[in-house]
Amino acid sequence: MFKYGFIMAGGQGKRLRPLTAAIPKPLLPVGDKPIIQLIIEHMKDFGIVDIFVSVNYKKEIVKSFLRDGSRYGVNITYIEELERTGTAGSLALLPDDFDDKIIVSNGDLICDVDYSVINDLLREYDLVLTGIERKVPIDFGVLKMNGSPELVDWEEKPKLKYTINGGIYGISQKVITYIRENIPKHQYIDMPSLWRMMKDNGMRLAVHVHTGSWHDVGRMEDYMALTGNGEDSD
Numbered sequence: 001m002f003k004y005g006f007i008m009a010g011g012q013g014k015r016l017r018p019l020t021a022a023i024p025k026p027l028l029p030v031g032d033k034p035i036i037q038l039i040i041e042h043m044k045d046f047g048i049v050d051i052f053v054s055v056n057y058k059k060e061i062v063k064s065f066l067r068d069g070s071r072y073g074v075n076i077t078y079i080e081e082l083e084r085t086g087t088a089g090s091l092a093l094l095p096d097d098f099d100d101k102i103i104v105s106n107g108d109l110i111c112d113v114d115y116s117v118i119n120d121l122l123r124e125y126d127l128v129l130t131g132i133e134r135k136v137p138i139d140f141g142v143l144k145m146n147g148s149p150e151l152v153d154w155e156e157k158p159k160l161k162y163t164i165n166g167g168i169y170g171i172s173q174k175v176i177t178y179i180r181e182n183i184p185k186h187q188y189i190d191m192p193s194l195w196r197m198m199k200d201n202g203m204r205l206a207v208h209v210h211t212g213s214w215h216d217v218g219r220m221e222d223y224m225a226l227t228g229n230g231e232d233s234d
Helices: 033-044 057-064 086-091 114-123 172-184 191-200 220-226
Strands: 004-008 050-055 073-082 103-106 109-111 127-135 143-146 153-158 159-171 205-210 215-218
Touching: 004 086, 033 050, 033 057, 033 103, 033 109, 050 057, 050 086, 057 073, 086 103, 086 191, 086 220, 103 109, 103 114, 103 143, 103 191, 109 159, 114 127, 127 191, 159 205, 172 191, 191 205, 215 220
Parallel strands: 004 050, 004 103, 050 073, 127 205
Antiparallel strands: 103 159, 109 215, 127 159, 143 153
């Protein structure tokens, strides 16, 4: 099982302004707890007590609130970004002697994903993404012709199903080593870029489709819905 967790808490939260003009996004409350505390508690439920937290925007507020993590029963080590480095870029800032697999979560997610499933997939794969299924309504009739003028099918106002990136990643020891050896510290690298690098280097990647609760709190309408100030969009 994972021994280590990593929470991305350095974003500016521009889509949540004016709230995030004073409070960093991971500290916005949901109920009586901030988002990042809910993530920490979920990790601890799976026995993950050593947690790295990457910070940048309003980092002193985040560090002052979480401190060393002891009040949550965990040990927090801070990864300080000099500037935005992206998810993969932040992983390049892990201590030089870090040599293990790790579960990584965006800092604006509330989710009950089963980390043990991701851990099991890492026995066969090098990087595991969490996928979330979403249905997008189309407000028009969709016509299918199969490459010819003949109408084959007509579906009125269908809902198209997609699997979106859920912002939670299982990263193998092999990928951590690759990042350390190939990504300069403080260089911006996002997860889509890392995925392409992994694929180009013959690594195996998988998606765990999570069917439980999942809330991205990155947009104002999503945060308002989650806190009871709007309709739930999930």
